Amino acid sequence: LSFLKATETASQSLVVENDYRVNLGVFGMLNARGLSFIDFKSRVEETVSRGYPGSSPQVVVRSTGVFQVHLIGEVGSTGLAQAWALTRLSSVFSSYQTVFSSERNVRVRSVDGMTRQYDLFKARRDGDLSQDPCLKPGDTVTLSKADRRISISGEVKRPGTYQLLPGENLRALVDSYAEGFLPFAMPGYTTITRRPSAESPQGEARIVDASRGDFTMSEGDTVSVSAREQFLPVVYVEGAIAIGEELAVQFETDRYTYRPGLRLSQVVRSVAERIQPTADLKRAFVSRKDATDTIPVNLEKLLYAYDPVDDFLLQAEDRIVIPRGSLDVFVTGEVKQSTWVNVVALTRLSQVLGDLSTEYSSIRNITIRSATGEERSFDLFRALRYGELDQDPYLAPGDMVMVARAERRVRISGEVKRPGAYQLLPGEKLFHLVTIYAQGLTDLSDSTRVRITRMLSPDSRVGELLYVDGSTEAGLQQGLEDLDSVMIASNQEFRPTVFFEGSIGTGIPTSSSAVELLDVSNRVRYPYHPGTKLSEAVLSLRGQFTAVSDIEHAYLRRASGSMVIPVNLEDFLHRFDFSNDILLEPNDVIVVPFRQFFVTVSGSVRIPGRYPYVPDRSWAYYVGLAGGIDENTNNGRGQKIFDYLGENRSTDDPVQPEDRIFVPANSFLYNFGRVSTILSTTISVASLVIGMIQLAK
Structure with missing residues (x-):
């Protein structure tokens, strides 16, 4: 404030306090609340003019x-x-917000107690400054937590993360927030990814058509709108090209979007700057899907001496292969992946195919095309089986190795000299599999029983079984199909046997379980040969007898059932006494009974006696078998256990075979009752004697 005071200019600083009061000095106090600066200026100047007229x-x-x-x-x-x-x-909001703060619901309470709500998104997106007001002294700003934060990316005009209002979902997100799809968008392949939650611990991803209907959105959802370009077919360029900023160390693959009418020259010129200096442009070729032959092309001529005759239309999924001018061969066909393999001067065909072959790769029909275009076929089976190295040649730079698919893969097992899996040539039958591949039958084979398991049958979805007499010419001419499995039976399957039954093989788990079968009867086969003696069979099976095998009381039962012969196997196993040895006959049965152990229970029990031993049981089990403790004579304590030698054992240990459990009669009333009669009789007699003596006096 400045004004004229007499002939001098006076000035004064005015300060608007937080409560809008202004101290004008000698002119008094002025309340500026609700005044604009123009109104405030007029009021002050009027006040000063009244005090100092003409003071300007x-x-x-x-x-x-x-x-x-x-x-x-x-x-x-x-x-x-x-x-x-x-x-x-918005300035204050940006400085104090967190990742969870809502810009859609910001409340400002002024000093007069009035609260207003603002939507900063509308101010930022639409330029609506009424939603981004200037702050005033005494204002309190309250930031709320965002209700739903949804991210959208891909083929939309304004991708980003947005906070949706209640009732707004996918349609509002796309149309209002992201401002619609781009021309190349594919709304029918919109992916909604939902974060893990208590209801869905693994989260959820689903594909929807964003152009049809509305879909409910949840907190943290991510929406991705795919581009049509992603679903167009491609043409591959691989070999001696650089991918990105780094040069290819070996051979890389690039993709070029395919559209009808695409020509080879268009693709090659698009990657021309990335072709490596070591590339052999003259030996390039195009590998076409489902085609066995490749199309050789001279890219050097196509790039630097273009002739429309050398150019041609490409097809979807064509592979343009640019080899290196080095010691490399190209392997394709029925392999894990078509690739270039670096070779040295003495690299054979089998070495290259080792890691690239699949279970369907043929080793009987492999074609090598040289750099000059000459083709030769090779059979690696002959090289591996017969050592014919001309079927496993050395590879030369520029060779192309084409592996065919195996036509018939069969397996043979059983009584043949070389069982295994083989790939048959056209026209080969069971005779060739047995005599050539498996190199004949063994001496134990039964050629009359040949079983063929056919996995692929037109008559049954689960395959079928064929039985063939391989001893006849007609049987050997049996045809074989892919995945057939041939089993040659053994004549040993019908040899006579003898059997051991009962307590033999016990304690040996019959499955992966480690549980011991201590009391389960078993049946064990023993091959019979004429002249076999019982002692020979027993000694060969000595590891099958256990502590519960009663070998002293075994017996032999003839197959006819008419004769039972007691035998003491302990003579053979421990005394080596073979004087009572027996000549076995086919189908004899040697029965080894279980040894029975007992535990003796005596003393103050209801039914004293000997009871069968059961492993891992305590004294209480056997006392229970004896009817329990006689409570009239025992007070529940003092039980004793003695082993078969009479030594005292702890009652906490499991009872062992032939132990003796003694329950003493230690009840006070019981012991008192035993002497009470004697005492009463003695007292009575003494009283009588004393009485008679008194009478005699």
Whole structure:
């Protein structure tokens, strides 16, 4: 404030306090609440003019005032923020927001207690400044937590992360927030990825058509709109080209979107700057899907001496292969992947195919095309079986190895000299499999029983079994199909046997379980040969007898059932006494009974006696078998266990075979009852004697 005071110019600084009061000095106090600067200026100048007429007062702004606003709610930390007259709500929001703060629901409470709600997204997106007001002294700003934050990416005009209002879902996200699809978008392949939650611990991903219907969105959802380009077929360029900024170390693959009418020259010129200096452009070729032959092309001529005759139309999934001018061969066909393999001067065909072959790769029909175009076929089976190295040649730079698919893969097992899996040539039958591949039958074979398991049958989805007499010419001419399995039976399957039954082989688990079968009867086969003696069979099976085998009381039962012969196997096993040896006959049965152990229970029990031993049981089990403790004579304590030698054993240990359990009669009333009669009789007699003596006096 400046004005004329007499002949001198006077000036005074005016400060608008937080409560809008202004101290005008000698002119008094002025309340500036609700006044604009123009109104405030007029009021001050009128007040000064009344006090000093003709003083020409003038009010100008020297500086703006600084004040503080309070921020609470979803903020990093509650506090006071510095502001001035032109500070907008968005400035304070950006400084104090967290990742969870909502820009759609920001509340400002002024000093007069009025609360207003603002949507900063509308201010930022639509330029609606009414949603981004200037702050005033005493304002309190409250930030809320965002309800739903959804991200959208891909083929939309404005991808990003947005906070949706209640009731808004996928359609609003695409149309309003992302402002619609781009021309290349494929709305029918829109992916919605949902984060893991309590209802869906692994999350969820689903594909929807965003152009049809609306879909509910949840917090943290991610929406991706695919481009049509992603679903177009491609043409591959591989070999001596650079991918990205790095040069290819070996051979890389690039993709070029295919459209009808695409020519070879268009693709090659698009990658011309990335072709390696070591590339052999003259030996390039195009590998076409489902075609056995490749199309040789001279890319050097196509690039630098273009002739339309050398150019041609490409097809979807064509592979343009640019080899290196080095010691490399190209392997394709029925392999894990078509690739270039670096070779040295003495690299054979089998070495290259080792790691690239699949279970369907043929070793009987492999074609090698040289750099000059000459083709030869090779049979690696002959090289591996007969050592014919001309069927496993050395490879030369520029060779192309083409592996065919195996036509018939069969397996043979059983009584043949070389069982295994083989690939048959056209026209080969069971005779060739047995005599050539498996190199004949063994001496134990039964050629009359040949079983063929056919996995692929037109008459049955589960295959079929064929039985063939391989001893006849007609049987050997049996045809074989892919995946057939041939089994040659053994004549030993029908040899006579003798059997051991009962307590033999016990304690040996019959499955992967480690549980011991201590009391399960078994049946063990022993091959019979004329002249076999019982002692020979017993000694060969000595490891099958256990502690519960009663070898002293075994017996032999003839197959006819008419004769039972007691035998003491202990003579053979421990005494080596063979004087009572027996000549076995086919189908004899040697029965080895289980040894029975007992435990003796005596004393104050209801039914004393000997009871069968059961492993891992305590004394209480056997006392229970004896009817339990006689409570009239025992007080429940004092049980004793003695082993078969009479030594005292702990009652906490499991009872062992032939142990003796003694329950003493230690009840006080029982012992007292035993002597009470004697005492009463003695007392009675003494009383009688004393009485008679008294009478005699």
